[in-house]
Amino acid sequence: MAAHPAAPAARRSPTARIRLCASANHSNTAWTFRRPRTSKKHALADPGPSDGLTEAVTAVFSGTSVISGLGKAVVMKTGPATEFGRVAAGLVGPPPETECERGARRFGFLILEIVIFLVLFVFLVNALARCELLESFLFSVALAVGLTPELLPMIVSVTLASGAVHMAQKKVIVKQLAAIENFGSMDILCSDKTGTLTRGEITVDRHVNPRGEDDETVIRLAALNSVYQTGLKSPMDEAILRHEHPAVGRYARVDEIPFDFLRRRVSVVVEGGGERLLITKGAPEGILPVCTRLEQDGVTAPLDVAGRAQADDLFRSLSADGYRALAVAYRAGESLFRAGWFVESLATQTLIIFVIRTADRPWQSRPSRALAWGVGCCAVAGSALPFTPLAPWLGFTPLPPLFFAFLLAMVAGYLGLVEVVKRWFYRRYAT
Secondary structure (H helix, E strand, C coil), rough: CCCCCCCEEEEEECCCCEEECCCCCCCCCCCEEEECCHHHHHCCCCCCCCHHHHHHCCCCCCECCCCCCCCEEEEEEHHHHCCCHHHHHHCCCCCCCCCHHHHHHHHHHHHHHHHHHHHHHHHHHHHHHHHHHHHHHHHHHHHHHHCCCCCCHHHHHHHHHHHHHHHHCCCCCCCCCCCCHHHHCCCCCCCCCCCCCCCCCCCCCCEEEECCCCCCHHHHHHHHHHHHHCCCCCCHHHHHCCCCCCCCCCCCCEEEEECCCCEEEEEEEEECCCCEEEEEECCHHHHHHHCCCCEEECECCCCCCCHHHHHHHHHHHHHHHCCCCEEEEEEEEEHHHHHHHHHHHHHHHHEEEEEHHCCCCCHHHHCHHHHHHHHHHHHHHHHHHHHCCCCHCCCCCCCCCHHHHHHHHHHHHHHHHHHHHHHHHEEEEHH
C-alpha cells in the first residue's frame, strides 16, 4: 500500500506504518496506526466474528485513502463481505414502513379482531337460541361480510391523492402516496440537496476578491491549479475549466502537492514567462489560516485581523446564500525577488554617486549635466526593465506598485546614512 490510492478491499496490515484518512464515504477524521508487537501468525489471522471495529487495530477498510507512508497488507475480505459492503447492502433493502402503512396495518388487524369476535358471538347466540347450526352459520358469515370495510383502500387512496394534489400546488412532488402521512406528522423537515430536481451540474457563478468584487486574477489562479493538478478532478475543477478564464497555455507544471483530507487543499507549482508560482486551492477554512498577505488591485499588503475578518465574513455570506465557496492563494517564486533585488541594487549603487562625489552636502554642489543624465537614465531604465519584453529572458517579473514606494523610502534612508558616515569620515580624517 502506498499514499493516495483508496483501499479496494478490507485488509489486515501486518507490516504497516502508514497514515490513513477516511474518505467522504466515512468521515473527515484522520488517524495514525502502527503495527502492534504481535507475531506474524497472529497478525495474519482472520478476525473472529466477535471482533468489533474498535478491536481491529491493524485493519484497513475498503474505501479508505492513504495519506502518507508505505506498508504491506493482506486482503481478508472483498466486495459485500467488507464493512463498507455491508453498509452498502443495507441501503438497497426495502424501504422502512411509513406511518400510513403502519396505521393501516394496525387498523386492519383491529377490524379483523372485531369481526371474528362478533361472528363467533352471533353464531353461538343463534345456535343456542334456535338450535339451527346451518342457518346461524350463514347469518354469521353475512354479518362478517357486512362489517368488512371494502371501500377502506379506496378511501385511503383518495385521501392521500388529495394531499398529494395539495402539495403539488405548493411545488412539492410526491412520488409515494404513503409518504403523505409522514409529511403531516413532521414539525421540522431537514433535507440535503441532490441532483434530482436540478441538472446535477456545478457552475462557476462568481470569482471575487475579499471585498466581494469580481476579480480576473482569482479565476486565472483557479484555472491554473485545476489544469495542472494531476489527481482526480472534482466537479468543481471541471466547472472552473468550463468557465471562461484567461489563457494558461504559457505556463508549465513544475511540481504538485496532491489533495488530502487533512490539508483540505491541492497545490501546484507552475512556471511561465520567467515567473514561478505556487498556487493553492481548497476549502476557505484550510486556506485562510496559512495566508500572510493580501493582494487587491495589484497591491500586496499584510493580512491583518481586519483582512481576515473581511474574508471570513464574505465566506459566511456566500455560504448563507447557498454557494459552495473555494479559496485560492499563491506565492511568487524567485523571479519577483530577483527583479526587486536588481532594481534596488541598481538604484542605490547609481544614486550614491551624488553623495560621494563631493565633500560638501550634495544639495550644495550641483553635479554636471552629463553625470545627472547618465545616472538618471540608468536608474529609470533599470526600474522599467521588469516591464519590458526582455524580462522573461532575464528571469524578471513585473513589480507591484507598493514595491516602488518601499524602494523610494529605502533609497532615501540609505543615502542619508551614507551622508552621515561621509561627514564623520571627513571630520576625523580630513587634513
